[in-house]
Amino acid sequence: MTGLNASGELRVAIAGLGSIGTKIATALDQGVEGLTLSAVAVRDPAKHQAFINSLRRPPKILPIDQLGEVADIVVECAPSSQLRAIVEPAVRRGKSAVVVSVGGLLDNFDLVDLARTNGGRILVPTGALIGLDAVNAAAVGTIHSVKMVTRKPIDGLKGAPFIVQNKIDIDNLREPLKLFEGSAREAAKGFPANVNVAVALSLAGIGPDRTQIQVWADPTVTRNVHRIEVEADSARFSMGIENVPSENPKTGLITALSVIALLRKQRATLCVGT
Numbered sequence: 001m002t003g004l005n006a007s008g009e010l011r012v013a014i015a016g017l018g019s020i021g022t023k024i025a026t027a028l029d030q031g032v033e034g035l036t037l038s039a040v041a042v043r044d045p046a047k048h049q050a051f052i053n054s055l056r057r058p059p060k061i062l063p064i065d066q067l068g069e070v071a072d073i074v075v076e077c078a079p080s081s082q083l084r085a086i087v088e089p090a091v092r093r094g095k096s097a098v099v100v101s102v103g104g105l106l107d108n109f110d111l112v113d114l115a116r117t118n119g120g121r122i123l124v125p126t127g128a129l130i131g132l133d134a135v136n137a138a139a140v141g142t143i144h145s146v147k148m149v150t151r152k153p154i155d156g157l158k159g160a161p162f163i164v165q166n167k168i169d170i171d172n173l174r175e176p177l178k179l180f181e182g183s184a185r186e187a188a189k190g191f192p193a194n195v196n197v198a199v200a201l202s203l204a205g206i207g208p209d210r211t212q213i214q215v216w217a218d219p220t221v222t223r224n225v226h227r228i229e230v231e232a233d234s235a236r237f238s239m240g241i242e243n244v245p246s247e248n249p250k251t252g253l254i255t256a257l258s259v260i261a262l263l264r265k266q267r268a269t270l271c272v273g274t
């Protein structure tokens with residue numbers, strides 16, 4: 001990765017200061033070895049001015065397509081509808097883009113070729129999931145199947161296109177209801193703000209068409225619960241995670257921490273985990 005600033009630090013820009021973005025900005029401002037927060041892009045600057053002013057070194061506010069001009073790594077943490085507008089200008093300049101709205105990558109997969117052509121990179125953090133290191137490793141051999149079951153509290157699913165289009169009433173549920181069963185690709189269309197995790201899992205393993213997922217609306221849980229079963233020639237493994245929701249009930253608190261961990265690895269001397 002090139003483009004260090006005068007003090008030899010990698011410059012990071014953040015697109016979207018919501019639940020995930022504000023935590024990443026705060027962590028960078030408090031200090032991550034070898035990294036500095038250079039800019040942010042927000043939809044409504046007035047809404048975020050107080051937060052930005054509260055940082056020790058307030059970053060510039062720039063339009064999303066200009067972040068790559070002042071950063072080596074652009075972190076996308078906006079709605080998936082904005083993914084292309086954020087990632088395309090960055091990778092065209094040969095910069096790295098960290099993508100959290102990874103479901104949106106499936107309809108914009110040409111960005112991977114664009115990054116390759118221009119020397120850029122697209123980095124997908126483990127996010128709200130677990131064990132993508134093991135899935136990556138198993139995929140070097142042969143993975144036979146990847147199955148995932150996601151259970152979310154009602155508030156974590158409200159407004160999902162699959163629920164709206166099929167006119168499913170989840171507000172009055174008393175028992176768990178299986179909403180969807182199918183591929184990660186189809187799940188991402190029906191639940192674009194709810195199953196990024198399934199898409200990340202699929203890209204680490206056997207792809208969005210062969211990765212199977214069930215999505216449940218579950219009034220008995222208070223966390224976003226993901227269980228995964230992987231069957232491979234090297235290993236069989238089961239993984240589970242129960243995510244504490246953030247201020248955004250669709251988003252697990254651990255997601256921002258995963259991005260911060262990924263950013264730390266960009267300059268860390270000791271890196272643990274693949």
Ligand SMILES: NC(=O)C1=CN([C@@H]2O[C@H](COP(=O)(O)OP(=O)(O)OC[C@H]3O[C@@H](n4cnc5c(N)ncnc54)[C@H](O)[C@@H]3O)[C@@H](O)[C@H]2O)C=CC1
Binds near residue numbers: 016018128248250
């Ligand atoms: N990969 C993973 O494991 C996970 C991914 N996600 C995804 O991460 C993304 C961000 O999630 P949250 O921070 O919880 O969402 P959020 O709704 O709290 O924040 C999104 C922010 O983006 C801002 N925004 C919207 N349009 C913008 C634009 N044109 N320019 C700049 N900012 C803009 C909004 O004003 C808001 O502040 C979502 O797409 C979500 O689905 C969420 C959880 C886990």
Ligand SMILES: O=C([O-])CC(=O)C(=O)O
Binds near residue numbers: 194198251
């Ligand atoms: O994948 C997502 O978009 C969010 C999610 O399930 C979680 O935070 O647990």
